[in-house]
Amino acid sequence: EAGFTPADTRAVEEAVDEAIAESTDMIKERGMGAMGPLMGVVMQKLGGSADGKTVSEALRRKLSELDD
Structure with a gap:
């Protein structure tokens, strides 16, 4: 509501998946x-259009799935 249109959930999920795919070594090291x-x-990736909480x-959900 602060002058931007929030990215939709699918765009967030796609950006998260891309970031994880590009950062597998860092994720293995840091969890x-x-x-x-x-x-x-x-x-x-989302141009700041996404809600940080979303x-x-x-991210937390996807990273915890990787730990399983």
Whole structure:
């Protein structure tokens, strides 16, 4: 509501998947510690149009799935 259109959920999921695919080595090294850097990558991919909470939740979910 602050002058931007939130990215839709599918766009967030796609950006998260891309960021994870591009950062597998960092994720292996850092695990959940990769969240911060990945947040920046995803937000950049979405041009800052996504809600940080939505991105964070999607990233956390995807990273925890990788741990299984």
